[in-house]
Amino acid sequence: MAHMGSSIALLLLMIFVSTSTSTAATFTCNSTAKCRSLVGYPSPNTTSISTIQNLFNIKNLRTLLAANDLPASTGKNYTIQENQVLKIPIPCVCSNNTGVSDKMPVYTIKKDDGLYHIATDVFGRLVTSSEIQVANNIPNADLIIEGQNLTIPLPCSCDSVNNQKVVHYAHVVAEGSTLEAIAQQFGTNTDTLVQLNGNGTLKAGTAIDVPLQACNSSVKTDSLDSPLLVANGTSVYTANNCVKCKCDAANNYTLQCEPANLQGFNCSSMLCDGSESLLLGNTTISGCNQMTCAYAGYASNQTIFTTLNTLSTCPAPNSNNASKLGLNSNFVISIILSLLYLYLSR
Structure with missing residues (x-):
C-alpha cells in the first residue's frame, strides 16, 4: 500500500508540473x-x-x-x-x-x-x-x-x-x-x-x-564526429583531442581547425591530402588562388582526414579587357570632342 501511495503521489506531481510550469x-x-x-x-x-x-x-x-x-x-x-x-x-x-x-x-x-x-x-x-x-x-x-x-x-x-x-x-x-x-x-x-x-x-x-x-565545415558524413557543429565564438577538441576547431563569424562562418598539440596524445599525420608540404590549418598562395588545408574528420583507427580547399582571388574573366575598353572609349570621346571644338572655332 505504501508503494501504491508513492506512485499516486508521483503521478499527481507529474500532472501538476505539466500544467503549472x-x-x-x-x-x-x-x-x-x-x-x-x-x-x-x-x-x-x-x-x-x-x-x-x-x-x-x-x-x-x-x-x-x-x-x-x-x-x-x-x-x-x-x-x-x-x-x-x-x-x-x-x-x-x-x-x-x-x-x-x-x-x-x-x-x-x-x-x-x-x-x-x-x-x-x-x-x-x-x-x-x-x-x-x-x-x-x-x-x-x-x-x-x-x-x-x-x-x-x-x-x-x-x-x-x-x-x-x-x-x-x-x-x-x-x-x-x-x-x-x-x-x-x-x-x-x-x-x-x-x-x-x-x-x-x-x-x-x-x-x-x-x-x-554553426560554422560550415568539410567534415565527411562518415567521420566519427559528424556532424561537427561548432557555434560562433566557441571551440571544440575532436579527433581524440588531436584537433582543435574554432568558429568565428569574422572568418565567414568557415570552421578553422589546427593540430591541438596537447601532451599525452598520439596523433596521426596531418599532412594535407593533395599537398606535399601543407599541414592541417596552414594556408598558402599559388598565383591568385588561396589554398587551405581543412579538417575532414577521423576514423576509428585514429586516421585524421584532411582536404585542400581552394579560394580563388583571381579577377573576373575579361575584367582587364573591360578596363582597357573603358580607357580606350574615353580616349576616343575626348578626341572627337576636341575635333568638334576646333571645327566650331573656325
Missing part, C-alpha cells in the same frame, strides 16, 4: 540523434573555473575552456566573477518531444539543501525545482536526504531550425532584457526566438532556447 525551460526536441548543446551558466558568486567544471561533471577542463574560447594553458584556478556567464557544453538527448541533458550533471545533496535552492542558487535557474523533482522520482520535495545524488535535467535540443543545423543554447534572461536585444546579441532574429519559445513574453530568471549559428 510555464516558466520551466522546456525545449522542443524531436531529433533521433544525440548532440552537443550549450547552456549559459551565470555564476552565483566569485569562484574558480575548476569549481564550475566539477559542478557540471565536465571530465576535462580543456573542454570547458574551448567552449568559452579560452587558451588551453588557462589554469584550474582561473577566476570566474559573480554573474559572469560561462558556456557549458552538455550531451543532449530527446525524450517525449523534449530535450534534456543526458544523465548529467549529477549533484550530491548537501546539508540544508532544498530543491528550490539547488535549482535557483546552485544551477542558476537553468532548471526548475519541479523538473528536478520529476526527473528523480521524488514524491515529496521536502523529503530529500543529505548525500543523495540528483540528476539535473538541463534544457537542450538537437533539432534543426529553419532547415539549418544549429547549436542550441539555453540563455537565462536577465532583468530588463528584450527579445530584440537577445536576438542581436546572439546573431538570430525575434521571429525565430518566438518560434522556438512559444510566445514573445520574457520573464527574467528563466531560460530560453537560442539557436547559435
Whole structure:
C-alpha cells in the first residue's frame, strides 16, 4: 500500500508540473540523434573555473575552456566573477518531444539543501525545482536526504531550425532584457526566438532556447564526429583531442581547425591530402588562388582526414579587357570632342 501511495503521489506531481510550469525551460526536441548543446551558466558568486567544471561533471577542463574560447594553458584556478556567464557544453538527448541533458550533471545533496535552492542558487535557474523533482522520482520535495545524488535535467535540443543545423543554447534572461536585444546579441532574429519559445513574453530568471549559428565545415558524413557543429565564438577538441576547431563569424562562418598539440596524445599525420608540404590549418598562395588545408574528420583507427580547399582571388574573366575598353572609349570621346571644338572655332 505504501508503494501504491508513492506512485499516486508521483503521478499527481507529474500532472501538476505539466500544467503549472510555464516558466520551466522546456525545449522542443524531436531529433533521433544525440548532440552537443550549450547552456549559459551565470555564476552565483566569485569562484574558480575548476569549481564550475566539477559542478557540471565536465571530465576535462580543456573542454570547458574551448567552449568559452579560452587558451588551453588557462589554469584550474582561473577566476570566474559573480554573474559572469560561462558556456557549458552538455550531451543532449530527446525524450517525449523534449530535450534534456543526458544523465548529467549529477549533484550530491548537501546539508540544508532544498530543491528550490539547488535549482535557483546552485544551477542558476537553468532548471526548475519541479523538473528536478520529476526527473528523480521524488514524491515529496521536502523529503530529500543529505548525500543523495540528483540528476539535473538541463534544457537542450538537437533539432534543426529553419532547415539549418544549429547549436542550441539555453540563455537565462536577465532583468530588463528584450527579445530584440537577445536576438542581436546572439546573431538570430525575434521571429525565430518566438518560434522556438512559444510566445514573445520574457520573464527574467528563466531560460530560453537560442539557436547559435554553426560554422560550415568539410567534415565527411562518415567521420566519427559528424556532424561537427561548432557555434560562433566557441571551440571544440575532436579527433581524440588531436584537433582543435574554432568558429568565428569574422572568418565567414568557415570552421578553422589546427593540430591541438596537447601532451599525452598520439596523433596521426596531418599532412594535407593533395599537398606535399601543407599541414592541417596552414594556408598558402599559388598565383591568385588561396589554398587551405581543412579538417575532414577521423576514423576509428585514429586516421585524421584532411582536404585542400581552394579560394580563388583571381579577377573576373575579361575584367582587364573591360578596363582597357573603358580607357580606350574615353580616349576616343575626348578626341572627337576636341575635333568638334576646333571645327566650331573656325
